[in-house]
Amino acid sequence: MGQTEKLVIWSHEQKCRKVVESLEKNGFGALYCPTAAEAREYLLAEAEEAESIGFGGSLSIAELQVIDPLQEAGKELLIHAAPGLSLEERLTVMRRQLTCDLFLTGTNAVTLSGFLVNIDATGNRVAAMFFGPRKVIVVAGRNKIVEGDAADALRRVKSWATPPNAKRLNFNTPCATTGFCSDCNSPERLCRVATILERKPRFTDIRVLVVNEELGL
Numbered sequence: 001m002g003q004t005e006k007l008v009i010w011s012h013e014q015k016c017r018k019v020v021e022s023l024e025k026n027g028f029g030a031l032y033c034p035t036a037a038e039a040r041e042y043l044l045a046e047a048e049e050a051e052s053i054g055f056g057g058s059l060s061i062a063e064l065q066v067i068d069p070l071q072e073a074g075k076e077l078l079i080h081a082a083p084g085l086s087l088e089e090r091l092t093v094m095r096r097q098l099t100c101d102l103f104l105t106g107t108n109a110v111t112l113s114g115f116l117v118n119i120d121a122t123g124n125r126v127a128a129m130f131f132g133p134r135k136v137i138v139v140a141g142r143n144k145i146v147e148g149d150a151a152d153a154l155r156r157v158k159s160w161a162t163p164p165n166a167k168r169l170n171f172n173t174p175c176a177t178t179g180f181c182s183d184c185n186s187p188e189r190l191c192r193v194a195t196i197l198e199r200k201p202r203f204t205d206i207r208v209l210v211v212n213e214e215l216g217l
């Protein structure tokens with residue numbers, strides 16, 4: 001590894017560790033993971049006791065490739081985006097995710113001050129982040145760190161996360177074409193529910209893995 005790359009990793013590490021410190025101050029469980037592989041190992045170990053595992057539909061979790069080993073381990077996997085499901089079946093899975101043993105998700109943004117900031121279209125993902133599942137693990141790649149307040153984080157989501165997500169999910173929104181948010185009033189607008197977790201929700205065991213690699217959007 002060249003010196004520039006080492007310095008880039010070091011620089012990101014300082015920010016990741018600051019986020020971990022802030023999250024802990026805010027009552028969350030938080031762990032610094034130097035690599036995605038370490039985050040993956042942590043997830044698989046934490047999943048051992050869970051019988052039912054919900055997935056929030058996050059690219060960060062998809063990139064960790066935990067579905068196959070969890071399936072082989074005989075877990076009940078609750079994936080509302082699984083191909084072939086009718087709308088009613090998808091909604092049933094989303095409702096089951098709210099009471100699963102372990103819910104796995106990414107976050108659209110995390111601030112240096114330790115706030116988790118998300119925007120959702122349906123609200124199922126963010127709802128399961130703060131109440132219902134027995135345990136929640138959030139994976140935050142270093143690209144999700146925002147050096148600013150919650151308003152800056154919300155801007156980050158609408159600038160960098162939602163437009164490519166709209167494109168990925170084939171939503172007919174202006175940002176899916178232009179790549180820019182126009183605060184649309186489209187019938188397919190994704191930005192409908194915004195949440196800011198400022199402190200750990202009282203009755204939810206929620207842990208955040210802050211990973212020194214880019215994960216998700």
Ligand code: SF4
Binds near residue numbers: 163180182189190191
């Ligand atoms: S408000 Fe509309 S245009 Fe802006 S990011 Fe959300 S869906 Fe895209």
